[in-house]
Amino acid sequence: MRLEAPAGDHPRDILAALKSALHGAGPALALGAPAGRLPAEVPAGTAVVVTTSGSTGVPKSVVLSRSALTASAMSTAERIGSGAWLLALPATYVAGLQVLVRATVAGREPAVLSGRFTPQAFAAAALTMASARGGVRVPSYTSLVPAQLQTILDAAADDDTVLRAARSFEAVLIGGQALPAAVRERAEAAGVRIVRTYGSTETSGGCVYDGVPLDGTRMRVVEGELQLSGPTLADGYLGDPDRTAAAFPLDADGTRWYRTGDEAVIDDGVLRVQGRIDNVIVSGGINVSLDRVERVVRGIAGLHGAVVIGVADERWGEASVIVSDAPDAHERAEELLRIARDAVGAGIGPHARPSRLVPVEALPLLSSGKPDRERLRRDLA
Structure with a gap:
């Protein structure tokens, strides 16, 4: 199967290529690195290869299949509901990519916040999403990182339009890094419905919501390290079988797990991540x-x-x-x-x-x- 970069950098260009890849009608999509720097061929069933250096500066190209991405979108819909989505993150980042996947699976065109993120641009995009089906309001959703949420809350203190926009979402997914307790409390006091998500590119985005795994996702802690299993796992790292084998070990029964590198505890089925082991x-x-x-x-x-x-x-x-x-x-x-x-x-x-x-x-x-x-x-x- 061939791997190609999207025709342009705009989220709409990425969305068009993504739809083709998810439906199996087009080549796999290369995000985060020019396709010319990656092998021209990828495993069958691949939808997207996301290349990221992460915070450590070590590049990795994560192979995500059509089934993994759609399984993630469908389990998200089962947990929080289905509706209209606003893209406020880079589409080349897995959380932004998943906004496009969820919208595609729901059969809806996503709203897109283009250009620099500001509370006013966010509010304008959010408040144009209002729609109804059969006289019933269609719920809306978005995904943000903690810094964006804090910026919105700061602006909402003096801008009723921003506050109304933030409150308009059925759920605002917050991931990418730990959410400070003080920011979470501010959001709740403002009436913003947030859902804390945990996951990574290797799990097709968030797969644990408010500490509870999505349907199909399993968790375990081995020698203090959190490991995850389920249908949303990536196929591995493109062109790097050694790293793939180290990060995705197999159980004796053939179950495949992903070693997150995070220290964690699980109390009564609820995950608490304590930080990076390294x-x-x-x-x-x-x-x-x-x-x-x-x-x-x-x-x-x-x-x-x-x-x-x-x-x-x-x-x-x-x-x-x-x-x-x-x-x-x-x-x-x-x-x-x-x-x-x-x-x-x-x-x-x-x-x-x-x-x-x-x-x-x-x-x-x-x-x-x-x-x-x-x-x-x-x-x-």
């Missing part, structure tokens, strides 16, 4: 989870969007650093660092306290909307 530094001979530190830091007023990274430290070997683009981070840097060190020391231990706070004008982001941690590490180095 996002750990050794400070003064003690392992420190940067994800745990970041969760504490993001619970502090003024640091909801902060990022915590590890850097070399002459005294301790490695230390954690807070990077923040909050408007008052420059003026309040010492105060915020003191508050953060106290909170982290009380919540985790004195060994985990951040060494400093670095204010920046804007956090560098990947196309997915996630912080570009690798770039931050390079810049601070």
Whole structure:
């Protein structure tokens, strides 16, 4: 089966190629990398190959079949309902791609927010989606990353149109990274119906909603690492059988699992992700989870969007650093660092306290909307 890039970069161009690929009438779709850099042939049944470097900077081309993508869309509809979808994320990112797949499976054209994301553009697109079938309102849905949700909530405090638009959705899926508790509480207080999703490109997007797996998805924790199984799993990594075998092990009974690399616990069937297993530094001979530190830091007023990274430290070997683009981070840097060190020391231990706070004008982001941690590490180095 041939692999081709879409005719253009606009979401509508990607949608047209995606429909052809999902229906089996056209070639597989290459997203995130020019098709010329990838093998011309891909396995039969492939719909999309998504190439992403992620936050670690290591490129990977994930092979997603028609069946995996449609299984994900159908299980989402079973969980939250079916209706009209607004694309507010890059279509080359799996969460944005899935918005297009869900709309296609539902037999509806998605609304598309083109250009730079702003609360006003989001509101304008959302409020044009109102429609009815047989006198009954058609529910609408969208998918956002936490930073977008926070931007919308900030604007909604002074703009009733933005607030009305955010409230108009039957569900707003939030994924891509952990959602700070303070932002979740603000959304709930504002009447915005959010659903926290967990998943990755290797699972065709979110496959666990509010801690509960979608129908067909199974979860287990092996030596602290979360593993997932089900019909939404990718076929593997294009042209990389060794990485595929390592990431997608088979059980003795032939069940295929995906090793997420996330540390997690499952309590009464509800998933709690605790952070990346490999996002750990050794400070003064003690392992420190940067994800745990970041969760504490993001619970502090003024640091909801902060990022915590590890850097070399002459005294301790490695230390954690807070990077923040909050408007008052420059003026309040010492105060915020003191508050953060106290909170982290009380919540985790004195060994985990951040060494400093670095204010920046804007956090560098990947196309997915996630912080570009690798770039931050390079810049601070």
